[in-house]
Amino acid sequence: MKERKIVVAVxxxxxxxxxxxxxxxxxxxxxxxxxxxxxxxxxxxxxYSPAGKGYIFSNDVVVALEQYGKQLTDSVMERAxxxxxxxxxxxxxxxxxxxxxxxxxxxxxxVQKLTADTLVMGTHGxxxxxxxxxxxxxxxxxxxxxxxxxxxxxx
Amino acid sequence: MKERKIVVAVxxxxxxxxxxxxxxxxxxxxxxxxxxxxxxxxxxxxxYSPAGKGYIFSNDVVVALEQYGKQLTDSVMERAxxxxxxxxxxxxxxxxxxxxxxxxxxxxxxVQKLTADTLVMGTHGxxxxxxxxxxxxxxxxxxxxxxxxxxxxxx
Numbered sequence: 001m002k003e004r005k006i007v008v009a010v011x012x013x014x015x016x017x018x019x020x021x022x023x024x025x026x027x028x029x030x031x032x033x034x035x036x037x038x039x040x041x042x043x044x045x046x047x048y049s050p051a052g053k054g055y056i057f058s059n060d061v062v063v064a065l066e067q068y069g070k071q072l073t074d075s076v077m078e079r080a081x082x083x084x085x086x087x088x089x090x091x092x093x094x095x096x097x098x099x100x101x102x103x104x105x106x107x108x109x110x111v112q113k114l115t116a117d118t119l120v121m122g123t124h125g126x127x128x129x130x131x132x133x134x135x136x137x138x139x140x141x142x143x144x145x146x147x148x149x150x151x152x153x154x155x
Numbered sequence: 156m157k158e159r160k161i162v163v164a165v166x167x168x169x170x171x172x173x174x175x176x177x178x179x180x181x182x183x184x185x186x187x188x189x190x191x192x193x194x195x196x197x198x199x200x201x202x203y204s205p206a207g208k209g210y211i212f213s214n215d216v217v218v219a220l221e222q223y224g225k226q227l228t229d230s231v232m233e234r235a236x237x238x239x240x241x242x243x244x245x246x247x248x249x250x251x252x253x254x255x256x257x258x259x260x261x262x263x264x265x266v267q268k269l270t271a272d273t274l275v276m277g278t279h280g281x282x283x284x285x286x287x288x289x290x291x292x293x294x295x296x297x298x299x300x301x302x303x304x305x306x307x308x309x310x
Contacts, residue, residue, distance in 0.1 A: 026303075139297065142294065142306050146308065147308060148307045149297075149306045150303065150306075151303060151304045153303050
């Protein structure tokens with residue numbers, strides 16, 4: 001059996017951490033060889049801005065925002081790493097990848113570049129209006145990712 | 156570990172049969188206990204009509220159409236059953252459920268009634284226009300089914 005490559009899209013949400021656990025209990029518990037890629041997509045810097053687009057920040061603010069982004073990345077990857085260690089899989093190698101930009105675009109292009117077999121992600125379960133207005137990352141990826149996609153729903 | 160219930164939506168398509176195989180090789184190969192439900196949704200009778208809605212058929216035609224629907228159901232369930240026997244899982248019990256109506260609605264309500272843990276389905280991979288016009292059963296179910304959903308893509 002050839003090595004399977006599973007990409008799990010992780011972010012700050014409880015749902016994405018649950019999706020990672022689901023992956024261990026449902027998808028990879030007994031596979032011979034498996035490569036697990038933890039993919040975190042940093043939002044573009046301006047998302048952090050409290051004041052919205054078009055403002056020019058002083059250097060201090062830019063540095064602070066960049067640092068916040070870095071901390072966020074570290075914190076997500078740490079939590080995800082802790083879940084992986086918890087399941088302690090002997091047959092799974094774990095890799096971390098950090099992207100930046102529009103999450104849905106970055107995830108779809110990453111699974112293609114990484115030649116993933118399966119993409120696993122949570123769903124934020126927004127209500128109707130939020131979903132309709134924002135569009136959902138998981139909806140987009142389910143449709144456009146060029147591999148099988150698991151949308152894990154938090155019970 | 157409690158018994159997991161996995162619903163696989165099967166239809167006439169190659170994609171759905173591939174999704175069923177995927178399910179065996181990726182999801183349930185080594186699980187302790189698993190109930191697999193093969194769900195087939197018959198289209199509403201008028202879909203069979205070559206002439207479209209609003210026509211009144213003679214009794215003969217209605218009988219012929221019903222028979223065609225029954226044959227289609229049998230043929231899908233037979234193919235799905237053959238795949239299941241092929242993998243010959245000792246820890247999996249297989250059940251067959253046939254519904255009727257609008258596939259996306261019936262699948263979502265069936266997984267709820269069956270209290271499924273996971274729904275597995277193929278994607279027809281329609282091109283952009285067909286997808287935009289018809290809407291896709293898998294898109295709808297990924298969004299609205301109240302359990303985790305796997306969209307299996309045929310390589």
